[in-house]
Amino acid sequence: MAAKSTDYGSERKVKRREVLERKKAIEGIIRAASSLKDHxxxxxxxxxxxxxGLYIHLESGRGNKLSRHAKRYVQDLLKLNMEAPYGPEWPTEEKIKRREMVSQEARYIFVHEISNKDFNEVSEFMGKSRTCNCRGPTIGFVHYRFIMEEEVPVVYVYELQLEPRVQGKGLGKILMQLVELIACENKMGAVVLTVQRTNSLAMNFYLSKLRYSISAISPSKVDPLGVRKSYEILCKTFDHEARVTLEAAHDPG
Known part of the structure; x- marks a missing residue:
């Protein structure tokens, strides 16, 4: 009995060490991804x-480095697009989002509209490491972070917001595909995001057009018979481990 007890204790130590080593490795991946200034x-x-008809220039940003103008823009566009879907929850949610948007972990892609002339002038920079100095009015942004979700390194998209006049022109799809490329380049297992259930356009956009799935960690999957939450957690996975953890019901095994 003593020998079996000793063996069991050794196995637990080995498993504990493996778990800690895996967690350390994931934290290293996330730290490396977060340290890059311009994804x-x-x-x-x-x-x-x-x-x-859209001529666009994309620019990277960080939450703790936003200018006063950028902060105001993000706040205003969030309110414009999200006040209705959140309904009476918005005042509380707005306070949370204002804190999130300036976090050190927050990463941004800002969308600037430029003229046809400017676009033609900067076309020489395409495919090169050099960047242009073109700037135009901001018409949208993506706020994302590198985090650990259920012990899987993921890109979590906090916000994808576009001004109403440029919605429906394919820009949202381009931006999400870019986020997915960034995720894969940085060894993330998935892209994860939260969508209000009442936001039917957004739900259709992610589920039908971009082929995201309702995650196994979404409230409706975790407790189908429980109190119905106002949101769903969606995901798109890139490796087997992420599929098993985040898309359990969809994993072919």
Whole structure:
């Protein structure tokens, strides 16, 4: 009995060490991804975008480095787009979002609209590591972070917000595909995000157009018979381990 007890204790120590080593490795991956100042540097050819009459320049940003103008823009666009979907929950949610947006962990891609002339002038920079100095009015942004979700390194998209006049032109799809590229480049297992159930356009956009899934960690999956939450957690996974953890019901085994 003593020998069996000793063996069991040794196995527990080995498993505990493996868990700690895995956690340390994931934290290292997240730290490395977060330390890069400009994730668009991986994809210089994607800094500029032209489709459906939109001429776009993309720029990286950090929550704790936002200018006063950028902070005001993010606040105003969030209120414009999200006050209705959140309904009576918005005043409380707005306070939370204002704290989140300036966090040191927050990473941004800002969308600037530029003229046809400016776009043609900067086309020489496409596919090169050099960046242009073109700037135009901001028309949207993505706020994302590198975090650990259920012991899986993921990119969590906190916000994808576009001004109403540029919605429906394919820009949202381009931005999410770029986030997915950033996730894969930085060895993340998935892209995860939260959507209000009442926001039917957003739910359709992610589930139907981008092929995201309702995650196994979403409230409706964790406790189907419980109190219905106002949101769903969606995900798109890139490896087997992430699928098993975040898409359990969808994993083919």
């Amino acid at each position: 668009l540097s991986y994809f210089p050819q994607l800094r500029h975008y032209h489709k459906n």
